[in-house]
Amino acid sequence: MTAVVGLVVVLPLLAAAVVLAFRHRSGVRDVLTLSTMAATTGLAAALLVAVDHDGTVVLRVGGWAPELGIVLVADLFAALILLVAFATILVVELFAIGQRRTPAGADPAVVSPILLVLAGGVGLSILTGDLFTLFVAFELILVASYVLLTHQGREAQIRSGMTYVVINLFASTLFLFGVAIVYSATGTVNMALLAERIPELPAATQVGIGLWFLVVFGTKAAIFPLFSWLPDSYPTAPTTITAVFAGLLTKIGVYVLIRFFTLMEFDELGPLLLVIAGLTMVIGVAGALAQDDVKRILSFHVVSQIGYMIMGLGIFTVAGVAGAVLFLVHQIPVKTVMFLAGGLIEDDQGTSALNKVGGLATSRPVIAVLFALPALSLAGLPPFSGFVAKLALVDAGVAAGDYVIVVVSLVASILTLLSMTKIWIGAFWGEVTPAAVPASSRRSVGIMQTAATIAVLGTIAVAVLAGVLWPMCEEIAADLLARAPYVTAVLG
Numbered sequence: 001m002t003a004v005v006g007l008v009v010v011l012p013l014l015a016a017a018v019v020l021a022f023r024h025r026s027g028v029r030d031v032l033t034l035s036t037m038a039a040t041t042g043l044a045a046a047l048l049v050a051v052d053h054d055g056t057v058v059l060r061v062g063g064w065a066p067e068l069g070i071v072l073v074a075d076l077f078a079a080l081i082l083l084v085a086f087a088t089i090l091v092v093e094l095f096a097i098g099q100r101r102t103p104a105g106a107d108p109a110v111v112s113p114i115l116l117v118l119a120g121g122v123g124l125s126i127l128t129g130d131l132f133t134l135f136v137a138f139e140l141i142l143v144a145s146y147v148l149l150t151h152q153g154r155e156a157q158i159r160s161g162m163t164y165v166v167i168n169l170f171a172s173t174l175f176l177f178g179v180a181i182v183y184s185a186t187g188t189v190n191m192a193l194l195a196e197r198i199p200e201l202p203a204a205t206q207v208g209i210g211l212w213f214l215v216v217f218g219t220k221a222a223i224f225p226l227f228s229w230l231p232d233s234y235p236t237a238p239t240t241i242t243a244v245f246a247g248l249l250t251k252i253g254v255y256v257l258i259r260f261f262t263l264m265e266f267d268e269l270g271p272l273l274l275v276i277a278g279l280t281m282v283i284g285v286a287g288a289l290a291q292d293d294v295k296r297i298l299s300f301h302v303v304s305q306i307g308y309m310i311m312g313l314g315i316f317t318v319a320g321v322a323g324a325v326l327f328l329v330h331q332i333p334v335k336t337v338m339f340l341a342g343g344l345i346e347d348d349q350g351t352s353a354l355n356k357v358g359g360l361a362t363s364r365p366v367i368a369v370l371f372a373l374p375a376l377s378l379a380g381l382p383p384f385s386g387f388v389a390k391l392a393l394v395d396a397g398v399a400a401g402d403y404v405i406v407v408v409s410l411v412a413s414i415l416t417l418l419s420m421t422k423i424w425i426g427a428f429w430g431e432v433t434p435a436a437v438p439a440s441s442r443r444s445v446g447i448m449q450t451a452a453t454i455a456v457l458g459t460i461a462v463a464v465l466a467g468v469l470w471p472m473c474e475e476i477a478a479d480l481l482a483r484a485p486y487v488t489a490v491l492g
Helices: 002-021 026-054 076-099 108-127 131-150 155-186 191-200 203-221 229-236 239-263 267-289 294-315 318-349 365-379 385-400 403-428 442-464 466-482 484-491
Strands: 057-060 071-074
Touching: 002 026, 002 057, 002 071, 002 108, 026 057, 026 076, 026 108, 071 076, 071 108, 071 484, 076 108, 076 239, 076 318, 076 442, 076 466, 108 131, 108 239, 131 155, 131 239, 155 191, 155 203, 155 229, 191 203, 191 239, 191 484, 203 239, 203 267, 229 239, 229 294, 239 294, 239 318, 239 466, 267 294, 267 403, 294 318, 294 385, 294 403, 318 365, 318 385, 318 442, 318 466, 365 385, 365 403, 365 442, 385 403, 385 442, 385 466, 442 466, 466 484
Parallel strands: none
Antiparallel strands: 057 071
């Protein structure tokens, strides 16, 4: 399985070069891109099964020792998120094939190869076992993201893209300084070795390192107050891009936060994390309620829902971290399909502004269903995956005695339902509005609706498989907080 660990990172990057050579031959390009993502998703699934059965898989690149070389680590946490991430990119690429034939379509010659580069960066960020390689992976994601955000060259895209890249480059600069600080203090950047050495540092130094990387990874995750770049950046890009960004990229930041903070035993920062989680939930959902555009409402909800995952991390118990992991798995497909449904609205009406659309429940019932199901899940209503994940977090919060954050999370859920109702009333009820753009072909709409349906089924599957996923999430959380399984696997 060590070869598979390397392949899931290298294969998308190699395929990107090949797809770039065929960028103007649509049939070959689409087949190559879909085949590559299907293959990497299949490899990720095989890796998850192997890790669940046989334990952590470690690839020492070049055979170098962990102290000197690059180490890729596929434990149960990494393998689970890797599978969900690649499956998400596969579905988004399928949606993109349909959207390219519409007036709002992105440039396929750019999107297909860059999306594969993004997949390679995501895979590397999930599997890497050292901080410097994580920095490289983040830069790979940043470069790909900036191209995807701005490749159409529209004024709003360039303006929001500059905000996105400047803030993320600032975070990257802090990250690089943080790597230097950690290396100076411990003599290594390998995370398994850091798990042994950071707890031996003076308490003030530990807190300083924790706060420094909270800012770095918190910017990537869009926590309060580091989220200002997100609501302006996402709505300006084509649906294909916003869907993969909203569903995946901020979640990679959360994944790294969970990995790093549990591995380094930064439990003393738990109370601060809970405060940040509550503010992220409330400010995010308040921003959503103030908007009158579907994409902007959903963009603020990306921020709000991050707070729930930070809540689980801040509780710092097995149940809390397990709830955060389950919420992470739930959020990736839910946020993706919400933006895909928003894209279907925009394709049909030419806009996603609530004051310019209406009656879609009558004229486009399929879109209504594709929106309603994940919207109910986002609000945390049973029996959807959002209910399962939020119940796990609330139960963990009550068990830990963190009643304030539990109340805040429940209030935020009610406000989330209210904002989803606002979209439903504005876009789906009322008089049918005529389309403002030429109708897309039936084939294009069919492809996009198929991709959105697959994403909806993915979030439903999280709820259906909760009986299997919850014990897995508990096992992941127990291993993360114990630290020993990861350290032993990497260092041998």
